[in-house]
Amino acid sequence: MLKKLFLVSLFLGCIQLTQAQDKPPFFTFGPKAGVNFSTLVRDTRNFSADYRLGYNAGLFLRFNVGRLYIQPEGIFSTKGASITINQSVDPDVKSGKYELKLYNVDIPVLIGLTLIQNKLFNIRVFGGPMASYNLNGEGVKDFLKETGSVEEAYKKAVLGYQAGLGLDLGSFTIDARYEGSFTETGDWDRVNLGKPKGGLYQLSLGLKIL
Numbered sequence: 001m002l003k004k005l006f007l008v009s010l011f012l013g014c015i016q017l018t019q020a021q022d023k024p025p026f027f028t029f030g031p032k033a034g035v036n037f038s039t040l041v042r043d044t045r046n047f048s049a050d051y052r053l054g055y056n057a058g059l060f061l062r063f064n065v066g067r068l069y070i071q072p073e074g075i076f077s078t079k080g081a082s083i084t085i086n087q088s089v090d091p092d093v094k095s096g097k098y099e100l101k102l103y104n105v106d107i108p109v110l111i112g113l114t115l116i117q118n119k120l121f122n123i124r125v126f127g128g129p130m131a132s133y134n135l136n137g138e139g140v141k142d143f144l145k146e147t148g149s150v151e152e153a154y155k156k157a158v159l160g161y162q163a164g165l166g167l168d169l170g171s172f173t174i175d176a177r178y179e180g181s182f183t184e185t186g187d188w189d190r191v192n193l194g195k196p197k198g199g200l201y202q203l204s205l206g207l208k209i210l
Helices: 002-019
Strands: 027-041 047-050 052-065 068-085 096-117 122-138 157-169 172-181 197-207
Touching (some): 027 047, 027 172, 052 197, 068 122, 122 172
Parallel strands (some): 027 068
Antiparallel strands (some): 027 197, 052 068, 068 096, 157 172, 172 197
């Protein structure tokens, strides 16, 4: 009987510990960095695209209101894809396998909800719009025979979204998210390769300074 009472008390104590909440500060910020696994979501069968590894680094701000929060970010991010061009696509395109790389500045504005909030850890869900500005790109000129308008193959500004899950452990914050595009990443219609959009899986680790 005493053993059962002890186990019940221990169980209730664990529940109470997990439910005990520490109110987060209204504002926190810090650096973050991580890896990207990106590809191109194609709208044509004339090429195939595989994921390639990239990285991300930048700053985040977080404004907490109870369990809700708003988190704008400024992130430098490398994206791209490993693409294979099929034979006989267009006379101005060289068939083969090529590595595309884009250098972007991303500005997502995320709205999140803390699902579990206690003294040990927090678990969050979030999502929101994102604007991405392309600084430069590599790889398109490798398969285009005409190089006069390579710069036009990349869109300077892309609108998209991000959504994912987050985990807070003390001063550390970990995010796993997916990024999609509302608008096209590039315009390759003139060489029969369509207008592909971006797709990306991202994992990052941040440090809350405040």
